[in-house]
Amino acid sequence: VVADAKVGPGLGPRLERSLQAAGIQARRAGMAAGEGAKTLATVADLYHAFLAADLDRDGTVAALGGGVVGDVAGFAAATYLRGVRLVHLPTTLLAMVDAALGGKTGVDLPQGKNLVGAFHQPALVLADPAVLAGLPPSELRHGLAEVVKTALVGDARLLRLLEIGGAPEPGDAAAWTEIVTRCVRVKAALVGADPWDHGVRQRLNLGHTFAHGLEAAGGYAMPHGQAVAVGLVAACRLAARLGLAEDGLALEVEHVLRRLGLPVTALDSDPAAVWAAMAHDKKRRGGRLRLVLPRALGVVETVSDVPPEEVLAVLAGLAAADGARPDRPPHP
Numbered sequence: 001v002v003a004d005a006k007v008g009p010g011l012g013p014r015l016e017r018s019l020q021a022a023g024i025q026a027r028r029a030g031m032a033a034g035e036g037a038k039t040l041a042t043v044a045d046l047y048h049a050f051l052a053a054d055l056d057r058d059g060t061v062a063a064l065g066g067g068v069v070g071d072v073a074g075f076a077a078a079t080y081l082r083g084v085r086l087v088h089l090p091t092t093l094l095a096m097v098d099a100a101l102g103g104k105t106g107v108d109l110p111q112g113k114n115l116v117g118a119f120h121q122p123a124l125v126l127a128d129p130a131v132l133a134g135l136p137p138s139e140l141r142h143g144l145a146e147v148v149k150t151a152l153v154g155d156a157r158l159l160r161l162l163e164i165g166g167a168p169e170p171g172d173a174a175a176w177t178e179i180v181t182r183c184v185r186v187k188a189a190l191v192g193a194d195p196w197d198h199g200v201r202q203r204l205n206l207g208h209t210f211a212h213g214l215e216a217a218g219g220y221a222m223p224h225g226q227a228v229a230v231g232l233v234a235a236c237r238l239a240a241r242l243g244l245a246e247d248g249l250a251l252e253v254e255h256v257l258r259r260l261g262l263p264v265t266a267l268d269s270d271p272a273a274v275w276a277a278m279a280h281d282k283k284r285r286g287g288r289l290r291l292v293l294p295r296a297l298g299v300v301e302t303v304s305d306v307p308p309e310e311v312l313a314v315l316a317g318l319a320a321a322d323g324a325r326p327d328r329p330p331h332p
């Protein structure tokens with residue numbers, strides 16, 4: 001059982017007791033908490049811990065924690081003895097609806113995030129939404145941004161649920177179960193159709209080209225969840241400008257994001273710098289800016305060669321004090 005220093009002390013012993021009761025022998029390997037621990041050095045520490053625990057090719061690595069533990073323990077499981085069985089036990093909302101699903105594992109390098117990794121599908125993903133009650137509100141919001149993304153990509157009803165009900169209370173396990181289940185259905189269907197991420201799975205990148213641009217241009221001061229929320233607004237507004245979606249879609253998405261306590265503007269952002277960061281991303285992907293854009297709630301498509309001036313106009317709107325679209329009349 002791999003867990004970080006924040007999750008391990010609380011949930012580790014409970015998991016080990018229940019495994020023991022089921023006749024499964026478990027040993028725990030610890031790691032530090034946070035993105036800073038997502039390194040090859042941590043993976044090397046895990047290999048040593050696996051050897052010390054006599055983990056053999058019939059053994060299983062269980063990743064108990066958020067996306068960081070899942071990615072690091074998953075990569076260690078993918079490579080130790082050329083691959084041992086992996087079980088994800090996600091404990092953050094983000095890991096339940098996103099990181100634990102789909103088989104992507106890996107670590108960061110000093111030059112960038114997720115630069116080393118492997119596909120290694122888990123044998124089992126077991127999410128218990130009751131553990132979300134202990135999650136800091138900021139982490140919950142972070143996950144909610146990915147929930148809104150997933151709803152926009154493939155579950156209009158989920159977006160309506162959030163619009164009407166807002167975020168459930170942290171301890172409302174039944175409501176979280178509904179949200180997590182709906183997100184799992186959307187992501188699992190796309191991963192099942194395109195496990196290696198060459199086609200339809202890329203729909204899950206909705207809002208993320210903008211988000212990465214905002215994060216990079218701001219020196220990574222903006223948390224990923226906030227950048228995704230603003231990125232979703234940008235994608236909806238761009239889709240409206242290009243005539244792909246109704247104006248009302250962006251307004252509806254902004255309304256939901258506000259209800260969930262997520263930002264819909266990036267007032268401190270510099271549109272030119274965000275655009276430069278997006279263009280840098282593009283160069284790494286073969287020279288074309290391909291964006292996933294929404295057509296309607298739950299319907300998205302990939303669009304190539306979007307006119308730069310349209311993207312820049314959207315970025316300028318995000319940075320404008322009232323969040324208004326600069327070249328359109330204000331809303332009454």
Ligand SMILES: NC(=O)c1ccc[n+]([C@@H]2O[C@H](COP(=O)([O-])OP(=O)(O)OC[C@H]3O[C@@H](n4cnc5c(N)ncnc54)[C@H](O)[C@@H]3O)[C@@H](O)[C@H]2O)c1
Nearest residue numbers: 006033034066067068091092094095098099104131134135
């Ligand atoms: N593999 C994928 O497909 C994929 C997809 C999305 C994101 N990711 C990766 O996931 C990572 C982010 O994951 P994250 O947001 O879960 O961050 P995280 O794993 O760092 O967890 C956030 C914080 O919450 C703590 N925590 C976890 N569960 C808790 C609980 N139940 N109660 C209280 N505290 C708890 C953790 O110790 C940590 O401090 C990034 O590295 C990202 O690259 C991977």
Ligand SMILES: [Zn+2]
Nearest residue numbers: 146208224228
């Ligand atoms: Zn994301």
